[in-house]
Amino acid sequence: MKIKFSKDFLWGTAISGPQSEGALDKPHESIMDFWYKQNPEDFHNQVGPEVTSNMYLQYREDIEIMKQLKLNSYRTSIQWTRLIKDFETGEPDLKAVAFYRDYFKRVKESGIVISVNLFHFDMPIELQNIGGFENLHVVDLFVKYAETAFKEFGDLVDNWITFNEPVVPIEGGYLYKWYYPKIVDFKRGIQAGYYTILAHSRTVKTFKKMFANDSNKQISIVLNLTPAYPKDNSPENMEAAKIRDLIFNKSFLDPVVKGEFPKELIALFKSENILPIYTKEELKDIKENIIDFLEVNYYQPSRIQSRITPFEGQIMPEKWFENYEWAERRINPHRGWEINPKTLYEIAKDIQQNYNNFKWLVTENGMGVENEHLFKDETGQVQDDYRIDFIKEHLYWLNKAIEEGSSCFGYQMWTFIDCWSWANSYKNRYGLVELDLKTQKRIIKKSGFWFKEMIENGKEIEIEDNLIK
Ligand code: BGP
Numbered sequence: 001m002k003i004k005f006s007k008d009f010l011w012g013t014a015i016s017g018p019q020s021e022g023a024l025d026k027p028h029e030s031i032m033d034f035w036y037k038q039n040p041e042d043f044h045n046q047v048g049p050e051v052t053s054n055m056y057l058q059y060r061e062d063i064e065i066m067k068q069l070k071l072n073s074y075r076t077s078i079q080w081t082r083l084i085k086d087f088e089t090g091e092p093d094l095k096a097v098a099f100y101r102d103y104f105k106r107v108k109e110s111g112i113v114i115s116v117n118l119f120h121f122d123m124p125i126e127l128q129n130i131g132g133f134e135n136l137h138v139v140d141l142f143v144k145y146a147e148t149a150f151k152e153f154g155d156l157v158d159n160w161i162t163f164n165e166p167v168v169p170i171e172g173g174y175l176y177k178w179y180y181p182k183i184v185d186f187k188r189g190i191q192a193g194y195y196t197i198l199a200h201s202r203t204v205k206t207f208k209k210m211f212a213n214d215s216n217k218q219i220s221i222v223l224n225l226t227p228a229y230p231k232d233n234s235p236e237n238m239e240a241a242k243i244r245d246l247i248f249n250k251s252f253l254d255p256v257v258k259g260e261f262p263k264e265l266i267a268l269f270k271s272e273n274i275l276p277i278y279t280k281e282e283l284k285d286i287k288e289n290i291i292d293f294l295e296v297n298y299y300q301p302s303r304i305q306s307r308i309t310p311f312e313g314q315i316m317p318e319k320w321f322e323n324y325e326w327a328e329r330r331i332n333p334h335r336g337w338e339i340n341p342k343t344l345y346e347i348a349k350d351i352q353q354n355y356n357n358f359k360w361l362v363t364e365n366g367m368g369v370e371n372e373h374l375f376k377d378e379t380g381q382v383q384d385d386y387r388i389d390f391i392k393e394h395l396y397w398l399n400k401a402i403e404e405g406s407s408c409f410g411y412q413m414w415t416f417i418d419c420w421s422w423a424n425s426y427k428n429r430y431g432l433v434e435l436d437l438k439t440q441k442r443i444i445k446k447s448g449f450w451f452k453e454m455i456e457n458g459k460e461i462e463i464e465d466n467l468i469k
Helices: 031-038 054-069 095-111 136-153 167-175 186-210 234-257 262-269 280-286 344-352 385-403 446-456
Strands: 003-004 009-016 073-077 083-086 115-119 159-164 217-225 228-230 293-297 302-305 358-366 408-413 433-435 442-443 460-462
Touching: 003 385, 009 115, 009 280, 009 358, 009 446, 031 095, 031 293, 054 095, 054 442, 073 408, 095 115, 095 136, 136 159, 136 186, 136 234, 159 186, 167 186, 167 217, 167 234, 186 217, 186 262, 186 280, 217 234, 228 234, 234 262, 234 293, 234 302, 344 433, 385 446
Parallel strands: 009 073, 009 408, 073 115, 115 159, 159 217, 217 293, 228 302, 293 358, 358 408
Antiparallel strands: 003 460, 433 442
């Protein structure tokens, strides 16, 4: 069957500063730079964040490739540790200003809608050392940083984003030890999560003041939504899935879109004495500063059942649920993540039905694959048909939701070019463009050309029957 998207639908890719630019010329270190120096063995093949995909030096060439692929939108992030020279005053580093200005200007002049994110997991180590987002002072410094970015690049950037996946640094840094500072403390994680939302809301407030006369400028946040499917319809499993959804999805989604935290989540945290410290004035800022549209990263759902083994030890979200392996699941063996395209439709329906059909777009979706050189043809091009099928399957369900009235206006892939992926470094490749890490040479993959043709063909896509599940 054929599906079609509207003429003005946004097609593009997303990436982040720390994963693509490298660390050259940065005046400060992020937690990732610091962590790599301390424990290089924590990173796949010990590849660290110093060079990554070298976009700091090769962005001009990369923008030419974006043009060649006919992409009409692009997201990246500014590195706090690059832009700001003095965290206390928000004074910028002039070299960084010149770099970002030229970078964003070239994207814009190429007719590509540019979204710029302010935080993609890359807390400056100096600020992490004073508590990161557990410290209210860091909230103020974040707003100062945002203000500097708005001043320096406000004329160039179309859409601003405060945070990418704010729940991830809490999961990685305060619960499951994926990322520095590798603390295990749910209560502290909740405080850091709450202050992240406050930093977000106060940034939105500043933005709205600064751009009050420019209705074209918009601000958003990127949330990774991981809907929780209960094992069956038993009340215990339904309740477990509901709690998982409250803690990992609604905790951020509700305040940024509705201006309020879910009552059931507050009651749950209260019953465990893990509510964060807060003031009425802060809640007012959260209430009054909601986003203009929502950005959603979707990779995988979660599969949930109530606890079958007794929960022991310090309080963790798993007190209320357990993950289980769904027998019919399809897994991307490289990343170990479930592939379930229909969930994208369900996310769209949830936003349509429970969030007043809030305007949104997909800002990350993609498939990380290891050893992609094994899929090269005789010309040296990666034949990533698996990625093309992955995109088609997801677009089928997204299109269905849009046909049914969902106000989704774009789809961005993770990612433009193979990039550095935190502790996984370059293990799993996600790009439409292949990166040769040794030579920094770029080669467009088959999926890149497929994406280009799809855009050129007026966004009409042929979906084979076997891809509709
Ligand atoms: C998202 C992040 C990205 C990117 C992506 C792929 O959560 O926003 O930064 O890394 O996931 O995940 P990974 O790199 O862990 O395979």
